[in-house]
Amino acid sequence: xxxxxxxxxxxxxxxxxxxxxxxxxxxxxxxxxxxxxxxxxxxxxxxxxxxxxxxxxxxxxxxxxxxxxxxxxxxxxxxxxxxxxxxxxxxxxxxxxxxxxxxxxxxxxxxxxxxxxxxxxxxxxxxxxxxxxxxxxxxxxxxxxxxxxxxxxxxxxxxxxxxxxxxxxxxxxxxxxxxxxxxxxxxxxxxxxxxxxxxxxxxxxxxxxxxxxxxxxxxxxxxxxxxxxxxxxxxxxxxxxxxxxxxxxxxxxxxxxxxxxxxxxxxxxxxxxxxxxxxxxxxxxxxxxxxxxxxxxxxxxxxxxxxxxxxxx
Numbered sequence: 654x655x656x657x658x659x660x661x662x663x664x665x666x667x668x669x670x671x672x673x674x675x676x677x678x679x680x681x682x683x684x685x686x687x688x689x690x691x692x693x694x695x696x697x698x699x700x701x702x703x704x705x706x707x708x709x710x711x712x713x714x715x716x717x718x719x720x721x722x723x724x725x726x727x728x729x730x731x732x733x734x735x736x737x738x739x740x741x742x743x744x745x746x747x748x749x750x751x752x753x754x755x756x757x758x759x760x761x762x763x764x765x766x767x768x769x770x771x772x773x774x775x776x777x778x779x780x781x782x783x784x785x786x787x788x789x790x791x792x793x794x795x796x797x798x799x800x801x802x803x804x805x806x807x808x809x810x811x812x813x814x815x816x817x818x819x820x821x822x823x824x825x826x827x828x829x830x831x832x833x834x835x836x837x838x839x840x841x842x843x844x845x846x847x848x849x850x851x852x853x854x855x856x857x858x859x860x861x862x863x864x865x866x867x868x869x870x871x872x873x874x875x876x877x878x879x880x881x882x883x884x885x886x887x888x889x890x891x892x893x894x895x896x897x898x899x900x901x902x903x904x905x906x907x908x909x910x911x912x913x914x915x916x917x918x919x920x921x922x923x924x925x926x927x928x929x930x931x932x933x934x935x936x937x938x939x940x941x942x943x944x945x946x947x948x949x950x951x952x953x954x955x956x957x958x959x960x961x962x963x964x965x966x
Contacts, residue, residue, distance in 0.1 A: 660678045660679060660680050661676075661677075661678040662675060662676070662677055662678075663675065663676040663677075663678070663708045663709060663712070664676075664709075665685070665687075665708070665709050665712030665713050665716065666709075666713065667713050667716045667717050667720075669717055670689075670716065670717060670720055672687055672688075672689060672716055672720075673687065674686055674687030674712055674716055675687070676698070676708050676709075676711075676712050678708070682697060682957070682958065682961055683697065683698055683699065683700070683708075683957060684696065684697055684698065684957075684961050685697075685698045685712050685715060685716075685955065687716055689716075689719070689720060689724060690724070691761065692761055692762075693761070693762050694719065695764065695961065696715075696764070696897075696898035696955045696957065696961070697897070697898070697955070697956070697957025697958035697959065697960075697961035698711065698712075698715060698955050698956055698957040699878075699956040699957045714953045715953055715954075715955050717953075718952050718953040718954065719955075721952075722922070722924075722933075722952045722954075723898075723899045723921075723922060723954075730758070730759040730920055730921075731759055731796045731920075732757070732758075732759045732760060732793055732794060732795055732796065733757070733758045733759055733795065733796045733797065733798070733845060734753060734754075734755030734756065734757055734788075734795050734796075734797045735755055735756045735758070735797075735798060735801040735845040735846070736755055736756050736768075736801055736803050736846075736847075737753055737754060737755030737756075737786075737795075737797045737801065737802060737803055738753070738754055738755070738802065738803040738804075738806040738807040738810070739751055739752070739753050739754075739774065739777065739786075739788065739807065739810060739813050739814065740752060740753075740754060740770075740806070740809070740810050740813075741810060741813065742773075750773040750774070751773065751774040751777075751813055752770050752771050752772065752773060752774055753770065753771045753774055753777075753788045753790075753795055753797065754768075754769070754770040754771075754803075754806070755768070755769070755770075755795075755797065755803070756768050756769075756845055756846065756847055757769050758844050758845045758919070758920065758921070759920075764898065764959070764960075765844040765845070765899070765919075765921060766844055766845065766846060766847055766848070766849060766959065767960065768847060771788065771790050771793065771795060772790045772791055772792070772793075773790060773791065774788050774789070774790055775789050775790060775791065776788075776789045777789065779799070779820065783796070784798060784799050784800065784824075785797055785798050785799055786799060786802070799820065799823075799824040799827075800824055800827040800828045800829070801828065801845075802820075802821075802824060802825075804821055804825050807821075830851075830852045830854065831852070831854060831916055831918065831939075832854050832865070833854055833855075833914060834856075835856040835857065835858050835860065835863070836856070836857070836858040836911055836912075837855070837911055837912045837913075837914060838853070838854075838855045838890055838908040838909070838911050838912070838913045838914065839853065839854040839855065839914045839915075839916060839939075840853055840883070840892060840913065840914070840915045840916070841853070841854070841915075841916045841918060842901070842915060842916065842917050842918070842919070842923055842925075842934070843917065843918045843919040844899075844919035844920065844921045844923065845919055846919075847872070848872055848879070848881040848896045848959065849881075849896055849901060849923065849959075850870045850881055850883065851918060853868045853870070853883055853885065853890070853892075855868075855885055855888070855890055855908075855909075855911070857888060857909070866885045866886055866887060866888055866890070867885070867886040867887075868883060868884065868885040868886065868890070869883070869884060869886075870882065870883040878895055878957075878958060879895070879896060879958050879959065879960065880893060880894065880895050880896070880904070881893070881894055881895075881896055881901075882905075888909050889907055889909040889910075890907060890908055890909050891905055891907040892905060892906060892907070892908075893905035893906075894925075895956075896958075896959040897954065897955050897956055897957060897958075897959055898954075898955045898957075898959060899921065899922065899923055899924065899954075899955075900923060900924035900925070900926060900931075900954045900955070901923070901924075901925050901926065902926040902956070903925070903926065903927050903928065906927060906928050906942070912941055912942075913941065913942045914939055914940065914941050914942070915932065915934060915939070915940060915942065916934070916938065916939040916940075917934035917935065917936055917937065917938050917939075918936075918937070919936060920936050921936065922934065922935050922936070924948070924952070924954055925942075926954070927942050927947070928942070929942060929943060929944045929946075929947055930944060930947025930948065930951070931947060931948045931951055931952065931954070932946050932947055932948065933948045933952075
């Protein structure tokens with residue numbers, strides 16, 4: 654792979670919190686990197702050159718906004734994996750060791766909703782009371798909810814789990830999907846889902862069977878900016894947004910003329926930048942997209958890709 658050229662490296666500083674960071678501009682993408690409470694933060698950002706704000710000012714504002722708005726309630730979180738499974742990594746000599754794959758939250762270095770795999774799994778066991786698989790590696794303990802087990806991939810490695818078929822029969826299809834009254838559209842977000850999208854729920858008022866509509870969601874990976882698209886079958890529900898670090902930014906917001914609600918079922922705060930303003934969603938919040946629910950402070954939030962591209966320097 655060719656070496657990536659770093660066009661510019663810009664130091665930033667928050668005097669308010671005495672935190673130093675750096676902005677790295679690679680031309681095709683720009684990242685802000687800093688450390689807060691021992692956690693290494695890396696987020697994609699963008700800057701409107703017409704705004705008159707410098708990269709130094711933007712970096713400072715985002716650091717201070719992160720601490721005052723995004724980092725609240727993040728202490729004491731479990732290190733979790735969703736959509737997970739335990740697989741094997743094989744060496745050329747035929748030996749193998751087990752690793753766990755999944756979407757991570759609460760990691761010291763990786764951003765929430767990043768798909769990853771662990772180092773060698775030293776031990777794992779089922780905690781029936783918490784309904785999770787606990788996987789221990791050399792440096793970490795991962796808590797993996799059994800309802801979010803990726804059984805399709807785990808089927809390829811059935812032998813690594815004792816009583817696998819019993820556990821599969823007990824927990825497959827047990828994810829709880831939030832619902833809402835007919836005539837309202839509910840978008841469900843979570844920090845443990847890729848691009849933050851968990852599910853959509855909508856029953857049209859004139860529905861004959863009272864069943865929610867079918868939907869599909871997919872990522873559109875762009876050259877400079879990724880986006881996520883959600884559409885519902887047989888109706889005019891069309892939601893599209895840019896996913897950023899702990900926030901989403903809508904650019905299409907069609908809900909067939911019905912009230913649109915957003916719910917956060919993760920364990921960190923998320924923000925939604927909508928047509929009526931920026932809405933803060935604490936863990937467990939469900940809010941209608943209305944001006945009354947928009948954040949009056951209008952916090953500075955990072956733009957840029959949620960998953961900034963890896964580079965070789």
